[in-house]
Amino acid sequence: MKRIFLLFILNFFGIASAQNPDYKKSIDSLMNYFQENNAFSGSILVQKKGETFYKGDFNKFPNTTDRYRIGSITKIFTSIVIFQLIEEGKLKLDTKLSTFYPSIRYADEITIANLLSHTSGIYDYLEWEDYYNQKSNIYTKENMLQFIEQGKPESKPNQQSSYSNSNYTLLGYIIEDITKKSYSENIRSRITEKLGLQNTYCEVEETKNFKRTQSYKFDGESWHEENETDPSFTLAAGAMVSTTEDLSKMMFELFNGNLVSKNSLQQMKNTSLQTAIGYGLFKTPFYRKDGYGHTGRIDEFRSATVYLTEDNLSISILTNGTSIKLNDIVLGIASKYYNTKYKIPDFSLYQSEKSMKTEAYTGIYNARLAGIISVGKFKITQAGKNHLFIAMYHNEKDNTKKSRKALLKRIGENEFYSFETNANLQFLLNQKGVVTGIKLTQGNNSINCKKL
Numbered sequence: 001m002k003r004i005f006l007l008f009i010l011n012f013f014g015i016a017s018a019q020n021p022d023y024k025k026s027i028d029s030l031m032n033y034f035q036e037n038n039a040f041s042g043s044i045l046v047q048k049k050g051e052t053f054y055k056g057d058f059n060k061f062p063n064t065t066d067r068y069r070i071g072s073i074t075k076i077f078t079s080i081v082i083f084q085l086i087e088e089g090k091l092k093l094d095t096k097l098s099t100f101y102p103s104i105r106y107a108d109e110i111t112i113a114n115l116l117s118h119t120s121g122i123y124d125y126l127e128w129e130d131y132y133n134q135k136s137n138i139y140t141k142e143n144m145l146q147f148i149e150q151g152k153p154e155s156k157p158n159q160q161s162s163y164s165n166s167n168y169t170l171l172g173y174i175i176e177d178i179t180k181k182s183y184s185e186n187i188r189s190r191i192t193e194k195l196g197l198q199n200t201y202c203e204v205e206e207t208k209n210f211k212r213t214q215s216y217k218f219d220g221e222s223w224h225e226e227n228e229t230d231p232s233f234t235l236a237a238g239a240m241v242s243t244t245e246d247l248s249k250m251m252f253e254l255f256n257g258n259l260v261s262k263n264s265l266q267q268m269k270n271t272s273l274q275t276a277i278g279y280g281l282f283k284t285p286f287y288r289k290d291g292y293g294h295t296g297r298i299d300e301f302r303s304a305t306v307y308l309t310e311d312n313l314s315i316s317i318l319t320n321g322t323s324i325k326l327n328d329i330v331l332g333i334a335s336k337y338y339n340t341k342y343k344i345p346d347f348s349l350y351q352s353e354k355s356m357k358t359e360a361y362t363g364i365y366n367a368r369l370a371g372i373i374s375v376g377k378f379k380i381t382q383a384g385k386n387h388l389f390i391a392m393y394h395n396e397k398d399n400t401k402k403s404r405k406a407l408l409k410r411i412g413e414n415e416f417y418s419f420e421t422n423a424n425l426q427f428l429l430n431q432k433g434v435v436t437g438i439k440l441t442q443g444n445n446s447i448n449c450k451k452l
Contacts, residue, residue, distance in 0.1 A: 020339035024054055027336045030344070031058050034322075037347040038218050039419070040329060042068070042302075042319030045244035046337060049312045050252045054337075055244070059213065061223070061320065066243045067199050067212035068318035070303040071296025073247065074202075074240040075168045079116060079280020080254065081175050081186050083264035086112075090178050093267070100174050104149055109157045112174075115167040116279040117272070123151025124164035129394035132403045135229040135299075144169055144233070161275040165237040172236020183236050192246075195253050200242040203231040212241050215300035216321040220407055221384025223321060226300040238298050244316040251293070251307040251314045268292075286334045295326060302326040306334075313337075323407050324419035345419060349386055350410045358382050358410075361427050361435055364393055365449040375447070379403075386410045390418065390425070 020026060027044070034040035035058045043066055046054040057066070085091040091112060097120075098107040106121065114120040125147040128134075148170065154162040172183045179186055184202035192200045201207050208231075216223040231239035242250075253259055260268070269292055271278035284291040284306045293306035304326050305316045315333055317326060324345060335342035362382055367375050379393040389405040406423075408416035414427040414435075421442065428437040438449040 020337060023337045023339070027054055027333055028056065030332050030336055031056055033344065034058075034324075034329065034332075035060060038223070039322060039324045039345070039347065040319060041216070041321040042317060043244045044333060045248050045314075045316045046333065047248045047252065047314045047316075050249070052245075059320065061214070061216060064213040064320070065211050066245075066318075067210070067241050068243070068303065068320055069203070069212065069215070069238075069298050069301040070240050070242045070247070070318065071234075071238045071298035071301060072165070073242070073294045073296040073303050073305055074234070074236065074238045076250070076254075076280055076294050076305075077187055077191060077240060078168050078171050078175070078183075078236045079268055080259050081190055082112065082116065082171055082280075083260045083268065084190055085175065085178055087261055087264060091174070097170065100177055101145065101170065104145075104170075105153055106157050111157075112171075113279065114157050115171050117161065117270075118163045118167055118275075118277050119158055119161050120164065120167055121153045121155035121157050121159060121162060122164050122166045122170075123148060123153055124162075124166055125151060125169070126165045127151075129392075129403075135233060136227055137233075138230050139232045141173060144235075145173075161272050161277050163277065165234065168237040169235055175236070187240070191250070191259065195249060195258070197242070197246040197250060200240065200246040200250070202235070202240050204239070207241075210241070213301075213320045217300050217405070218321060218323045218407060219384040219389070220387025220409065228299055234298060238296060242318075244318055247303075247305045247316040247318075248314040251305055251316075252312070255292075255307055255309060255312075286331075286338070287340065304330050306330060325422065328419070347409075350412055350415075351386060352413070355410075355413060356433075358386065358388055361388060361414075361416075363435075364452045365438055366452055367440065367447050367449045369447060377452075378449075380408075381405075383407060388416055390423075 040058060041060040042058055044056040093113040095112045096108055097104060097110040101107055110120045148166045175186050176183055184204045187202050215226045217226050268280045269278050271283040276283040281292040282294055284293045286308060289308045289310050291306050291308040296303040300321055302319045302322055307314045315330060317330060328345060332342050359382060362380050364377055364379055366377050369375055377393040379391050381389045383389045388408040390408055391403045391405040406418050406420045408418050408425060411417045416425045423440060423442045426439045427435050428439060430436050435451055437451050440447050440449055
């Protein structure tokens with residue numbers, strides 16, 4: 001079910017146009033539209049050859065700074081340090097995980113390259129069903145290793161590409177084992193101090209009081225502050241804080257040979273044709289222009305940094321609240337800059353006095369492929385006016401447990417849509433007008449869901 005509801009791809013194709021001479025005005029107009037429709041709160045930066053072409057601050061919440069949690073963009077920093085260690089002769093891409101953590105299943109087959117490229121098959125500890133309820137706790141290295149060791153592997157090594165935060169958490173521990181220094185110290189001495197990134201740091205105990213933004217969840221009517229994941233739970237996989245300026249500078253310096261060698265950068269860009277996942281970078285082309293970068297999410301923080309190599313153009317976006325896919329915002333900004341076609345999302349809400357109340361749709365649903373194979377359960381709950389929430393449902397014994405929710409907007413009599421996942425939900429009714437199920441469509445895929 002993770003793949004049905006949390007699909008996120010940063011990929012654009014077609015024929016690119018020339019730079020739009022009025023791109024600043026066009027981007028401002030687009031971002032104001034997003035902000036006014038409660039679709040975005042955050043910061044935008046577009047740079048070319050290290051010089052700022054556009055900067056926009058659209059943070060709609062008080063008492064904030066331009067520092068945001070960047071989630072999985074942390075993985076770029078981790079990958080940089082790993083390749084620096086390889087260049088120093090302290091590690092190799094074919095070094096086995098068993099050299100450091102032999103108790104992890106298949107450790108004698110999993111290599112550093114597998115960890116970097118998400119081909120290890122290792123269980124992703126963020127799939128822990130109790131994560132959302134326990135995310136604010138402080139976790140030790142021993143706790144995290146236990147999570148990883150006890151989880152069922154997605155596959156054997158090299159069989160498939162399966163994104164797992166466990167890969168980079170382990171890489172962070174390996175960095176500490178080799179250097180005898182903390183992960184945060186390595187980031188500071190090897191990257192941030194070297195580049196002068198004064199607002200970028202790994203959020204550890206001594207930095208928890210540093211001022212940064214909070215994140216917020218929109219319920220279709222109002223915003224609510226989100227509970228935060230303790231950085232000890234994500235560390236080298238997602239515990240860093242940064243600004244759009246610092247991220248763009250890091251990407252510029254990375255692609256201009258000031259952090260790793262040309263050969264190491266080529267390895268980082270070594271992406272799978274099927275998944276576009278590389279050794280710390282994702283392939284993120286815009287039309288025919290090659291691009292590389294990464295996205296991130298932690299709590300309600302979303303982030304993206306993209307570098308288009310042909311034009312030496314970087315786009316960095318940090319948000320502390322959004323109700324649509326960040327992919328759509330990145331695409332919109334790039335489209336306005338390059339003067340290409342872009343379909344602006346429609347935020348209009350279907351309303352009718354005769355419509356069924358949203359309470360009628362709430363409940364537990366079981367998703368079945370071809371009506372036979374169960375692929376998971378999810379829960380529909382009420383949100384703000386004429387909206388619903390959808391979330392995974394794990395524990396039947398404890399109905400009070402929460403999980404990450406996606407907002408559903410009403411677009412028809414019994415039809416709802418999720419901007420976050422591009423999923424359409426058509427609620428099915430019997431002859432008495434009682435909801436019995438859902439036809440869920442995402443792209444070209446449809447699945448039948450029965451109400452329990």
